[in-house]
Amino acid sequence: MTGRLTVTDVYTAYDRADVLSGLSIEVAPGRITCILGSNGAGKSTLIRSILRLTPPRAGSIAFDGHKLDTLQTHEIVGLGIACIPEGRRIFAKMTVEENLRLGAYRVASEKVIRMRMDKVFETFPRLGERARQLAGTMSGGEQAMVSIGRGLMTEPKLLVVDEPSLGLSPLFVQENFNVIRRINDTGVTVLLVEQNVNQTLAIAHYGYVLSQGRIAVHGTPEVLLADAEVQRAYFGGVH
Numbered sequence: 757m758t759g760r761l762t763v764t765d766v767y768t769a770y771d772r773a774d775v776l777s778g779l780s781i782e783v784a785p786g787r788i789t790c791i792l793g794s795n796g797a798g799k800s801t802l803i804r805s806i807l808r809l810t811p812p813r814a815g816s817i818a819f820d821g822h823k824l825d826t827l828q829t830h831e832i833v834g835l836g837i838a839c840i841p842e843g844r845r846i847f848a849k850m851t852v853e854e855n856l857r858l859g860a861y862r863v864a865s866e867k868v869i870r871m872r873m874d875k876v877f878e879t880f881p882r883l884g885e886r887a888r889q890l891a892g893t894m895s896g897g898e899q900a901m902v903s904i905g906r907g908l909m910t911e912p913k914l915l916v917v918d919e920p921s922l923g924l925s926p927l928f929v930q931e932n933f934n935v936i937r938r939i940n941d942t943g944v945t946v947l948l949v950e951q952n953v954n955q956t957l958a959i960a961h962y963g964y965v966l967s968q969g970r971i972a973v974h975g976t977p978e979v980l981l982a983d984a985e986v987q988r989a990y991f992g993g994v995h
């Protein structure tokens with residue numbers, strides 16, 4: 757399994773105003789790469805650019821040797837990129853199982869779908885216990901499991917996870933990050949987009965700090981934690 761993503765000198769604009777300005781990142785196969793940044797830094801725009809929901813006006817994005825510049829979103833998903841959206845965005849009036857099946861909409865074989873679902877239930881036993889429960893009646897943490905499980909149903913090479921700690925209790929935040937680490941341990945490449953610096957850098961192999969649509973600093977977690985700009989932005993000064 758591979759999963760290399762290369763974003764090169766990308767400019768993405770809304771109404772002629774650039775949100776991303778010459779942004780370049782490299783997501784290495786089999787690793788957890790994180791994007792840190794405050795609200796408005798351009799994190800969600802980066803994800804939308806990768807999936808071509810908001811196509812860049814300049815620059816290039818490639819995944820495992822395939823240029824994404826002319827592809828439709830469903831074709832990009834078909835290459836092996838799955839996104840766990842910010843805010844979970846499950847289908848509240850559908851059951852857990854129905855939500856998971858939507859992640860395998862490209863798969864015709866019921867046997868393959870069941871095998872993938874069994875893997876999800878191994879990762880999240882609670883979902884197996886509540887497969888017929890309406891997803892909207894579950895807690896926020898359980899809905900997060902459904903959202904991640906739906907992404908895993910695609911058997912992705914690259915899992916893009918957008919703000920997994922948003923709106924969750926500290927206990928579920930910790931569990932979510934543990935799950936992301938375990939998913940990565942199976943060989944899935946992860947691009948983790950977050951504001952929670954400590955939790956993110958505890959599991960990431962490499963990271964980028966995004967500020968006003970540009971990369972302010974990048975490096976290993978140790979480098980980022982020692983960086984003066986990161987310290988000022990997230991920890992209130994240099995310690």
